[in-house]
Amino acid sequence: MPKIKPRVPLPKRPPEERIKDFNEVALGYDEKLAIEEASRCLQCPNKPCVKGCPVGVDIPRFIKLIRERRFEEAYKVIKDKCPIPAITGRVCPQERQCEKYCTLAKLGQPIAIGALERFVADWAREHGIAVEHAPKTSVGKKVAVVGSGPAGIVVAADLARLGYEVTMFEALHVPGGVLVYGIPEYRLPKKIVYDEINYLRELGVNIEIGVSVGRTITVYDLLDEYDAVFVGTGAGHPRFLNVPGENLNYIYTANEFLTRINLMRAYLFPEYDTPIHRGKRVAVIGGGNTAMDAARSALRLGAEEVHVLYRRTRAEMPARKEEIENAEEEGVKFVFLVQPKGFIGNDLGNVSEIMLKKMRLGEPDASGRPRPIPTGETITFQADMVINAIGFYPNPLIPQTTPEIKTDKKGRIIVDSEGRTSMPRVYAGGDIVIGEGTVIEAMGWGRKAALAIHKDLTINKKI
Amino acid sequence: MYEVLRKKILAPRIKEMDVYVPQIAKSAKPGQFVIVIPDEKGERTPLTLVDWNRDEGWVRLVFLEVGVSTMKLGMKEPGSTLYYVAGPLGNPTHVEKFGTVVVIGGGVAIAAAYPIARAFKEVSNHVISVIGARSANLLIYEELMRSVSDELHITTDDGSKGMKGFTSDALVALLNKGLKPNLVWMVGPAPMMKACSEVTKKYRIKAIASLNPIMVCGMGMCGACRVKVGGKIRFTCYEGPEFDANEVDWDELIFRLKMYQKEELEALKLFLSKYGLGGDTHA
């Protein structure tokens, strides 16, 4: 067997430089690097990598086209299955998806599928490549898509391509869901998200912003006007620790902190009107990707020190390894085996101290990870700003205002294996169904639901 | 979209604006609010729905120019458009026949009390309204409030009109005269609502307050607007804006409203150095 060449690393900006701004950290491959990496692909006939892609991109095929410098065709192959490749190429946890199943993963390092997807998408954007659309033959049916995150984007794109008249409703002033308000600019430039979403408009999707379904208009109203409704409202409702002092000033939820920065551009205050507090010694509670995003954003706002406080140890952190390493390179510090017991404020109501319970690891819990158990010892930690990144619940507005849509005890909408809810003609997918997932999982759910809608409305004419 | 149809100056720095947003006008109910972004660089500013016309498709907002966002809004002339208006948000006021209802409005929020008093009146409550302002020239919506109330009481901090003192003083005076309301409903600056709720608590009267914390998303995703009610964290935007006034942690709300004072002042100075105070604001 020939010796396998190592993976071509993705160029990155140096930490000293990148923490001074919110510009993108990873620079992406150029043509030469892309071809070099693409040539490592073994072109396995059984395509194991595709199994790991919830939207089923024909990975070996687009990689082969890169190798042959046929970038435009490569783009069309990807775009056939994934409407937003410049985004998924950047934010998918490929190590848990396509790259996990890559044959080379067993022999050495898997192909950098995400980086190659990103290269192709960026190349196409820079070269103004548009995908021509077959003239749409209308099927004469209307579908409402609620929520403009990754799940809604796929439903809208798939159904528009099949000839449905699609209207997407978004409560915020910009479509994109977590892609615009959650994932930071330095990992996913917002300009790219806007460009990718424009593709929906090219497909003829009508996007209505400022519409809160449940308030501006209800699911019942939508069902009067549309043949089917897809709910992709996400899991953006923050959880709290339920300890004393949690409402002190400058204790943010990660969603508020990131929304102010990403959606409202508070890092450019006062050029933009939304303010944000710039703490000097910042504590981030949690150990997931959201905690890494919050910590690295706080550094970029000029914090002198950012500490991530996590109740287990490094080995159990749910964040991607790559993100933990990026954070560490940039100077984020970690404190393990601690859990907040309460927050103490000064006489202006601003947070000044966190009381922490020290923890130790016990027996594995339901998640399979060792359960953190208090040792009984308490310490205090100084901080003038705290970001709570302990997780989210499904968005409550639609379940709250549409009792016919059944939810489980965690507030997630219950669907069958194809995305149908308990309410006729109403479908759901993405984080509102699975709780906190990933962009590509949400897209996979979107694809399933689009198919079910197409089956029910047109193929089987069930409704 | 979002066209400004009319603008009126009600008092120094207080403006009334009708905006064309048919989808909001269609479903608006008393007690709900909208989020407005004046221009592309603007912030998401919550404002109460004061009135609306479903046939003509407009909603009415009344706001006090306190900082950059409300000043930017105040500079919009009829015919121009706003960047974004979303709503209606929040839960509508629970309106039923309670018997005697005292409706309290303070400052610019008297306008927010108007649709509520009107709704209570429409279902045959005996509505006693108490409205207060710093001084007579800042008192707005007096005639409108009178038109939907069985009794109207006015207070000013400086005594330039009505009773000298605060709305809470007028409430105490009414209760001392033997009034036994079935409900007190209040909206206004947080310190005013705190004072009024201290009275209702003492007299054990059911009281509802419409809260005005800092907000960002307005749909339950960020928690900027969280308040403590009965010891629990609640989100004003989708669980409120109305809560049991006797259970609200007022001191915490008052602290949280000051969170960005420094930044807001900085932004305001910069804004004023660019635009001045605006020609028509000194009515």
Ligand SMILES: Cc1cc2nc3c(=O)[nH]c(=O)nc-3n(C[C@H](O)[C@H](O)[C@H](O)COP(=O)(O)OP(=O)(O)OC[C@H]3O[C@@H](n4cnc5c(N)ncnc54)[C@H](O)[C@@H]3O)c2cc1C
């Ligand atoms: C900070 C952060 C970083 C992340 N990083 C990654 C990453 O690197 N890689 C990855 O794969 N995943 C990441 N995720 C997870 C990923 O973003 C989500 O799993 C994915 O966005 C879910 O997609 P969705 O379409 O279900 O919902 P969302 O993206 O949440 O979109 C839902 C949309 O619905 C709108 N909405 C909600 N309620 C209503 C209503 N009533 N009416 C109208 N509109 C409504 C919301 O405003 C929102 O725009 C991250 C998540 C967070 C919070």
Ligand SMILES: Cc1cc2nc3c(=O)[nH]c(=O)nc-3n(C[C@H](O)[C@H](O)[C@H](O)COP(=O)(O)OP(=O)(O)OC[C@H]3O[C@@H](n4cnc5c(N)ncnc54)[C@H](O)[C@@H]3O)c2cc1C
């Ligand atoms: C549900 C809700 C409904 C509201 N309805 C109305 C309304 O109908 N009319 C109206 O004029 N205002 C209303 N407000 C308050 C309004 O949103 C704020 O006055 C506005 O956001 C201030 O923005 P700004 O940029 O102009 O001032 P900023 O620069 O943000 O603030 C300037 C000064 O005003 C104070 N301030 C800021 N926000 C508030 C607030 N929420 N309440 C009181 N003081 C504040 C600050 O402490 C600061 O001193 C409402 C608020 C909520 C949450």
